[in-house]
Amino acid sequence: MIVAKRKPLNEIAEMVAPYKRVSVIGCRSCVAICLAGGEKEVKMLVSALKVKNKKEGRDQEFEALVVERQCEKEWVKEVEDKVLGSDITLSMACSLGAQTIGDMYPSHVTFPGLNTGIFGVPEEQGVWSEKCVGCGNCIIHTTGGICPISRCAKSMLNGPCGGSANRKCEVNLDTDCAWSAIYDRLKIQNRLELIEKVTPAKDWSTSHAGGRRTYVREDAKLTPHQKKGKEAIQ
Amino acid sequence: MKAGSNLEKVFESGKFAVTAEIGPPQSANPEPLTHHAKMMKGSADAFNLTDNQTAVVRLSSIASAVIIMREGIEPVIQMTCRDRNRIALQSDLFGAAALGIKNVLCLTGDHQIFGNEKPAKNVFDFDSIVELQVFDQLRREGRQVGGEVVKDPPRTYLGCAENPFATPYEYRVSRLAKKVAAGADFCQTQAIFDMVMFEKFMDEVRSRGLDKKIHILAGVIPMKSAGAARYMKNKVPGMIVPNEIVDRMKNAKDPKEEGIKLCIEQIEHLKTVKGVHGVHIMAVAWEEIVPKIVEMAGLLPRPTFQ
Structure with a gap:
């Protein structure tokens, strides 16, 4: 899932300071699960902002809202009146949610309340680790199911580098060396021959390096007729 | 001959090679390079110019190479993948070759x-x-990684580094084998302090016949103090410094002299290890000691070729 972190309170307060009526909109998807921007976090932030304003004598109105999935227009539509009735929206979703609101209401100002970080996996309560960077060309069938692009600090295709000591990464000694882990995994799978071979240059054009990506499923797209019907229902 | 560099000639002649490292300055001043080149001339077969090592901004390795070549010594430029994509890597390889640089050491690079x-x-x-695979294809086939045919490809002698002391230990020789398969002609090892472990590594290198396919330069670092030994032992990931060495430096009356003595003993030992074709001396911030070490290790005069 997408893992995000709330921006520091002071940074948020400073961003929204020039605006009177602030709608704060959370999301019940990934950011709720990673405890950054769900209903509870939105309410806590609004309380904190109110306390701060009271102390500093600032007069602002906050409305706490939450939608099911902020990256989908249909869900955002449900709070359209609240968004447009405020002077600014502070999105407590990942950047995708914030940008969905921004793209739907271009003349309305929407700010991010979170820093969107990683495609991550919950390792234990309160701990998420990055395991994919969305390079668009998955190779983990050749690396024991472990992604070296996201899990190696140098995204090496033929690791580990010379800085791997005690199977830890030299960049962060608390982090496992991805290539040591790949070696160990392939060993228990009896597939070590895979890292005896040179992995050649990677084609990065499927990653962000190739420019902004749009994925299309032609068979899932609505026909002009279906689109018309949908608009009529709405 | 692949590139006809002096280093290649030394290896091909079967003589025990010596290379040394020169760290370019953290400024635009070429003087320290000229100074070190003059001072070390004749004490090694080629001199490595590091490429922003440990990600510290320094005078570029290619420019540094040109500066030391003016003093009549041969460079080995390091070229890391940290700061260059395939466009810049191939372009810099062309540029280096056009400037007369014949030895290139391919490195992933220290993280920033x-x-x-x-x-x-x-x-x-x-x-x-x-990087090795792409450079090797360029020189052998005159073809870029993207397929473009190159009319006048670079003739470059390709090097790599390998660390026998990084984990997983049992994989390090395989990794060297990958570098050989990718086109490396010579290899510089991480600094060796644990001779037992290095000999084990070399046993496996020989058992896989890799010593016949690549020229291995064993890395050594002369130390000035016990602090340096402790630092390398505790702070440099992937370096193993046995306690005896730290103690020996700690108990020495004159640590600098002890460091020199130790380094010479290490070189003498490495000369006897089958499959080691030379030494690479990394006198970090102590370049001036290199001529003395080379002389005392009985490695002078360096061979010359017509």
């Missing part, structure tokens, strides 16, 4: 977190093994 520009965006389009 160790350097003085920590917020930098790194590249890592390639790692060192892919």
